[in-house]
Amino acid sequence: MGDDTLIEQVRRRYLAVNGDHPMTEDDDAYVRRHFVEATPEAMGLMLEDRLPLPSYLLSDGTPMVPAAHGALAEVAGGVDALHDWFVAFWPDDAATAEAEWGHYLSGQYVCLKEVSPIRIRMKTARVAEAAAAIERLRRDPHDEIGRGLIGQAVDGVLAVPGLDAILLPMTAYDRLRFGGPTVRETWVDGPRREFLTPVAPVWPLRTERLLLRPWRAGDEAALAEAWADEDYVSLLLTGTQNAAEVAEMVRRRSDPGDGMLVGLVAEHDGEVVGDSLLILQGTGLSEGEIGWTVLPRHTGRGYATEAARAVLRMAFEHYGLRRVVANLDARNDRSAALCERLGMRRETHRLGDFWSKGRWTDSYEYALLREEWRAQQS
Numbered sequence: 001m002g003d004d005t006l007i008e009q010v011r012r013r014y015l016a017v018n019g020d021h022p023m024t025e026d027d028d029a030y031v032r033r034h035f036v037e038a039t040p041e042a043m044g045l046m047l048e049d050r051l052p053l054p055s056y057l058l059s060d061g062t063p064m065v066p067a068a069h070g071a072l073a074e075v076a077g078g079v080d081a082l083h084d085w086f087v088a089f090w091p092d093d094a095a096t097a098e099a100e101w102g103h104y105l106s107g108q109y110v111c112l113k114e115v116s117p118i119r120i121r122m123k124t125a126r127v128a129e130a131a132a133a134i135e136r137l138r139r140d141p142h143d144e145i146g147r148g149l150i151g152q153a154v155d156g157v158l159a160v161p162g163l164d165a166i167l168l169p170m171t172a173y174d175r176l177r178f179g180g181p182t183v184r185e186t187w188v189d190g191p192r193r194e195f196l197t198p199v200a201p202v203w204p205l206r207t208e209r210l211l212l213r214p215w216r217a218g219d220e221a222a223l224a225e226a227w228a229d230e231d232y233v234s235l236l237l238t239g240t241q242n243a244a245e246v247a248e249m250v251r252r253r254s255d256p257g258d259g260m261l262v263g264l265v266a267e268h269d270g271e272v273v274g275d276s277l278l279i280l281q282g283t284g285l286s287e288g289e290i291g292w293t294v295l296p297r298h299t300g301r302g303y304a305t306e307a308a309r310a311v312l313r314m315a316f317e318h319y320g321l322r323r324v325v326a327n328l329d330a331r332n333d334r335s336a337a338l339c340e341r342l343g344m345r346r347e348t349h350r351l352g353d354f355w356s357k358g359r360w361t362d363s364y365e366y367a368l369l370r371e372e373w374r375a376q377q378s
């Protein structure tokens with residue numbers, strides 16, 4: 001009876017903060033997955049404004065809190081120390097500190113996987129970066145500061161987690177109580193769709209002698225002989241492949257997937273002469289890795305150079321990349337010569353870092369920045 005009264009008081013406080021909106025079965029299931037039932041002890045502390053109110057009420061009225069509800073108080077050295085410990089994370093901004101404390105106590109920080117001052121500060125910083133990035137990128141989709149900011153905001157860099165890693169998906173109920181899209185929809189899904197989802201150029205690309213187009217069924221006929229040849233594959237990542245494996249490789253490469261791997265076949269006079277590859281990667285998808293092959297009977301005519309130049313143009317002009325790299329086995333003299341012909345710089349010579357076909361070998365990384373490429377064009 002005593003507990004019922006406690007629950008009723010907590011429910012009233014909750015409804016005063018959140019309004020009365022229906023929870024669907026899916027919402028209930030989501031909340032049960034990510035949150036736990038509040039204990040009577042925690043409910044008592046909520047009513048004294050010493051611990052956050054519930055994050056949700058299930059449709060049967062059960063108050064639900066984050067699994068770590070109360071854990072911050074232990075870190076802080078006890079519930080009584082929690083407020084001062086919390087606001088100390090905003091040492092120069094008492095107004096923000098108290099506003100964040102109030103929001104924390106309301107239980108409405110449901111966007112965060114882990115509700116803590118550190119994560120709250122991270123979320124605020126990442127959202128500010130995303131907002132700045134969106135403004136820049138709507139003006140110029142290739143703005144390199146915008147690309148860096150959006151990449152860090154959404155996906156993070158090195159030790160900096162992005163919003164994708166720290167935000168929960170939230171529910172239809174949250175859209176009702178907060179009156180709009182969820183935080184994740186606004187700051188992860190939207191920006192990812194608008195700025196981090198590659199859109200392919202119109203195919204084919206044409207150069208003086210070549211046509212570059214996506215892979216398609218039937219390309220295996222031109223490749224089978226080369227891929228069965230030990231010499232041809234000796235400096236590639238994979239070993240020899242039989243006809244069935246080549247056909248399967250072609251089938252996989254013919255699927256554009258998420259657009260991050262742009263695989264192209266080069267044709268001369270209707271005959272397949274080789275292929276080129278651009279993998280979009282790096283913070284804000286601002287870097288690409290380029291790759292190439294020319295079938296043995298077509299080498300020595302400059303086809304790889306011509307195809308790679310078209311791929312570099314596509315990388316910098318269409319995809320707006322700021323840097324393109326090539327990684328190669330250091331024994332691959334022809335590939336290194338090709339990099340040099342393209343004006344790429346050898347940035348790295350890694351000693352014995354690459355295990356390939358039964359031995360350790362050195363590898364090179366070549367790179368070309370957008371401004372270097374532009375200077376070549378003039």
Ligand SMILES: CC(C)(COP(=O)(O)OP(=O)(O)OC[C@H]1O[C@@H](n2cnc3c(N)ncnc32)[C@H](O)[C@@H]1OP(=O)(O)O)[C@@H](O)C(=O)NCCC(=O)NCCS
Binds near residue numbers: 300301332334335
């Ligand atoms: C790496 C690879 C693509 C290089 O092929 P390539 O034929 O040497 O390169 P190109 O098609 O650009 O041709 C350049 C050669 O053609 C000559 N050439 C003739 N006409 C030319 C033209 N119009 N423009 C440029 N070069 C021309 C160049 O002088 C050069 O010859 P050289 O090496 O004797 O000086 C090829 O060796 C290959 O497919 N190897 C196996 C797969 C592989 O290792 N891939 C790379 C993995 S990192």
